[in-house]
Amino acid sequence: NAGVTQTPKFQVLKTGQSMTLQCAQDMNHEYMSWYRQDPGMGLRLIHYSVGAGITDQGEVPNGYNVSRSTTEDFPLRLLSAAPSQTSVYFCASSPTGTTYNEQFFGPGTRLTVL
Amino acid sequence: AQSVTQPDIHITVSEGASLELRCNYSYGATPYLFWYVQSPGQGLQLLLKYFSGDTLVQGIKGFEAEFKRSQSSFNLRKPSVHWSDAAEYFCADMDTGRRALTFGSGTRLQVQP
Numbered sequence: 001n002a003g004v005t006q007t008p009k010f011q012v013l014k015t016g017q018s019m020t021l022q023c024a025q026d027m028n029h030e031y032m033s034w035y036r037q038d039p040g041m042g043l044r045l046i047h048y049s050v051g052a053g054i055t056d057q058g059e060v061p062n063g064y065n066v067s068r069s070t071t072e073d074f075p076l077r078l079l080s081a082a083p084s085q086t087s088v089y090f091c092a093s094s095p096t097g098t099t100y101n102e103q104f105f106g107p108g109t110r111l112t113v114l
Numbered sequence: 115a116q117s118v119t120q121p122d123i124h125i126t127v128s129e130g131a132s133l134e135l136r137c138n139y140s141y142g143a144t145p146y147l148f149w150y151v152q153s154p155g156q157g158l159q160l161l162l163k164y165f166s167g168d169t170l171v172q173g174i175k176g177f178e179a180e181f182k183r184s185q186s187s188f189n190l191r192k193p194s195v196h197w198s199d200a201a202e203y204f205c206a207d208m209d210t211g212r213r214a215l216t217f218g219s220g221t222r223l224q225v226q227p
Contacts, residue, residue, distance in 0.1 A: 031212075033212075033213070033214045033215075035215075035217075040123070040220075042118075042204055042217035042218055043158075043204070043217040045212075045214050048212050048214045056212070058214065090157070092214075092215075101146045101208050101210055102160070102163060103208070103213070103215055105157055105158045107157045108157050
């Protein structure tokens with residue numbers, strides 16, 4: 001299994017540009033999440049999904065959209081990038097079941113918005 | 115809402131010395147607690163987790179953590195620190211409904227020779 005994969009690893013955008021960060025997992029996990037990491041703030045939840053077709057907002061959703069058309073994929077879209085969105089983005093997945101509550105993280109995408 | 119507090123932003127210890135990193139959680143129900151480590155420019159590696167049962171949890175790399183409900187704490191310990199332990203450490207609590215984590219702000223560990 002590849003686990004959780006994210007592309008690209010690095011990206012530089014100009015203010016106002018749009019882009020999609022890709023996230024995929026091959027573990028058949030129902031739950032997926034997007035986090036952003038900023039210095040001194042830990043990781044903060046942007047959006048999450050509890051299954052295909054179901055998404056919801058986390059703590060910092062503004063400026064981001066998500067969709068979950070398949071179990072495997074959970075892309076994060078920036079519609080109009082802003083310098084405040086410069087961050088490292090992590091995608092994670094988690095299986096169902098109450099005895100195995102753990103998140104599996106991707107390697108991250110480092111995004112710079114100029 | 116859940117919150118996780120790591121009171122120490124930065125800690126420096128000498129190689130071979132013992133280590134304790136503090137973590138306090140706020141959610142009242144049974145917590146699902148984790149410690150992750152992140153080396154510079156790298157992703158997150160799970161050190162250990164606590165769901166229930168024995169309150170002293172063993173993890174990888176010689177780390178352990180103790181869950182204390184009375185103090186709402188889940189402190190990470192290591193008896194003898196190695197230079198390779200220098201990294202940032204994050205404590206987290208899981209929202210089981212969303213299967214998403216609430217992270218503390220992290221503690222950066224520096225190891226002196």
